[in-house]
Amino acid sequence: MPPLPPVKDVLDTLHHTALPAAAGAALVVCVFLSLGRWAAALGSALAVAVGFGCANYTFDALGWENTGRVIPWSPEPDAPPWHGLPRAALVLLAVGLVSRWLGLVAARYLDERRRWGATLLIWAARTGVVAVVAPGLVPGAWAVEAPWLKPALVAAMLGLWVALDGVARDRAGSEVAAYLAAAFLGAAAVLIYHHTARFMDLAVMCGCAAAGVAVATFPTRADASGAVPLGVVGLPGLMLNGRYLVESQVPVTSFWLVALAPLGLLLFLIPVVARQPRWVVVPLRAVLVLAPLVAAVVLAMQHETLAFEEEW
Amino acid sequence: MTRALSAVAFAALIGTQAYATDFPLTGTNTKVEFVGTKPGGKHTGGFAKLDGKATVEGTDPATLKIDVTIETDSLYSDNEGLTKHLKAPDFFSVKDYPKATFKSTKVEKSATGYAVVGDLTLLGKTKSVIMPAAVTATADALTLKSEFKINRTDWGMTFGKGKVDDEVTLKVSVTAKN
Secondary structure, X not given: OOOOOOHHHHHHHHHHHHHHHHHHHHHHHHHHHHXXXXXXXXXXXXXXXXXXXXXXXXXXXXXXXXXXXXXXXXXXXXXXXXXXXXXXXXXXXXXHHHHHHHHHHHHXXXXXXXXXXXXXXXXXXXXXXXXXXXXXXXXXXXXXXXXXXXXXXXXXXXXXXXHHHHHHOOOOHHHHHHHHHHHHHHHHHHHHHXXXXXXXXXXXXXXXXXXXXXXXXXXXXXXXXXXXXXXXXXXXXXXXXXXXXXXXXXXXXXXXXXXXXXXXXXXXXXXXXXXXXXHHHHHHHHHHHHHHHHHHHHHHHHHOOOOOHHHO | OHHHHHHHHHHHHHHHOOOXXXXXXXXXXXXXXXXXXXXXXXXXXXXXOEEEEEEEEOOOHHHOEEEEEEEHHHEEEOOHHHHHHHHOOOOOOOOXXXXXXXXXXXEEEEOOEEEEEEEEEEOOEEEEEEEEEEEEEOOOEEEEEEEEEEEHHHHOOXXXXXXXXXXXXXXXXXXXXX
16 A cells, blocks of 8 residues: 555645635536527537636746746746646647537538538547647657657547547547546646646646536536547646656556546447447446556556655 | 067067966865844855856956856755755746856955955846955965845845845855966
């Protein structure tokens, strides 16, 4: 059994990171749901942004331009790639919503045989934005050492988006938000073994914002697909940059397993699998997402020890 | 006659003008150390590798110019775990910012010695600092001793606010020969 974190650290994380993110996100979803179920997708996208913002904002800042507690709000020139994660997530959240609306409008004007055109429009826009955003998240040194990394990140992000969006639109918005929360909290566990508290905090912020959306949308089974881009950017972005920046004994497999955990949901794009009874589909989905997360954390625990500031 | 006078005046001018001496600065002759504090404790550390030069005209410390680049990955401390943590993005983020630099802009005589004013670049941010220092310069040796405080959050090193004190003491010691 690994040592438990000091109570003060746990309370600090709850106070500054977990609760503001979860409460902020849940509140925004509730406000949008009060307008009607049609506003749920927009509400869930805004909710994760607001939840993250609540957790990252600091009142202790020396100046108004420096209120980002864990990560700067916008990257400065020559800033490292991970400083671009919040902006990248915002861009994908916005494009996710706009492309969805464009698709809905296009579907209205297309006859049934040409509805695929609307889907094509949605995914062309999303593919375009991922192709532009993803390369900027790869650390410069690794981009030179491994030229395949940029296209691989583009492919991984698109795969995550397709997998999560597909399930979220299948009346499983809150379920997908819960998977996102689990994946980010799994990421936080791996990152704490990797000895980077800042990245762990970022993962907790994202995870708790997603958890807030999951809880708020669960009673009405509202559409939470708007929150999906948070996972599309955050999971591979945090794991890639976290792995690059810090040296530890945590195996690279742990990082891959967490970053790509939701890819198992691609299975449910196959109609024959998706058509299975819900009592089969829901547990199967949960196992497919949670199994790689558990494996990642167990691997990290086997190879590295926890260290807390009190130890030095 | 005019030509001869001009030559004498030029020679006199050259004679009064001090020559500049360069002193190479390395991790061996220059120690950059820090003391970080937290409620109920403190830790010491420093940087083992740096490269640069100090220039003095004659033996006047007020003419001192310093230009030094520190390799942040050479950071060490009194605890192995802490060293790893200090190198991480939580503090110095050494992979993102492998170099820290200090470039003096002016040196002024003060009541206790000299005040070396310069630009300190850390985590990609440049801020002016004043380094009170005891400086002595001879034709072939330069010594400098300084101890001062900086606020780490001025350079965006905000992680651990409340757990680790914002103010960090820096100790700089130079014993260079040309």
